[in-house]
Amino acid sequence: MKAAVFQGIGRPLSIEERPDPTPGPGEVLIRVGRAGICGSDLHMTSEPDTTIVAGTIIGHELAGEIVALGAGVTRLRLGDHVAPMPFVGCGHCAACEDGRPHHCAQTRFDVVTGFAQYSRVGANDCVVLPPGLTDEDGALIEPLAVGLQGVRKARLRVGCRALVLGAGPIGLASSFWARRLGASRVAVMANSHRRERFAREMGATHFIAQGETADPAGAIRDALGGPPEVVFEAVGVAGAVGKAMEYVAPRGTIIALGFTTEPETYSCTVAIMKEVRVLFSMVYERRDFQYTAEVMAAGDHAPRAMITDTVSLDAMPWRFEDLRGANADCKVMVAPWGAG
């Protein structure tokens, strides 16, 4: 098969011919229809302390058709189109049974190869795409499920005011679910107006370009009609949780979704005076995947607006490098067998 292979920090991915993978017990092989490029793909291929090694094939936001079944797989059939969770667990411990393979003691993140023509995936944690959903929709489920997990953790009060920091796909997914699961007003705040269109399509009722206001806290209160009861932090730079504490209402909740390897800084005074509740959220559970698929299949296609481009595998390495700089894209899809 053809695959985009990591060559090491500072070097572009290269397209190589690799042997077709064989699904192990409890796994299935999928012919990858679409795989989304994620900010974390860009990070893990550029940060000096990355855990991935040269020769690795990444790509964790994918969907495709099952073309081979590993031993012991009975729930899935050849020809099913599925969106897999990219973590593969043992399949039978408490965490795996609960649909949280990333908490399995044997979890693996290196099995799934979205940026290739085929990928092994864990059978347990595949969601079969309902009728009406394409592989392209399926590849959006992973980032949407990250937002859903965060919004579920927030336990929104119906009619509440929510703020989302950051307008990348995770911030957008958070605004999508916040609006649908109870928030009356959802303000998205980002550096510039570049992502406003996407935010509004995904459910934001207000958009604040931080660079254009001298008083962000005031702009947030004006937009929402008061301070936000919930803040979703989806920027992922040191200090962002501290900023969220400044903006949130007393006794408010902060859901920290952004990822940084730098130590976080915040004012203990602000945190304690407001009695802030901070919950950290990583990825999702199987039920988040399932529910996302169901909502999209029921006709809520707003997330499709996030897709700004689809590229072939051959064009993917340079497009990938291109996304490291400032760009107008939101979600770029890779079509390893060509678009269509």
Ligand SMILES: [Zn+2]
């Ligand atoms: Zn991702």
Ligand SMILES: [Zn+2]
């Ligand atoms: Zn397990």
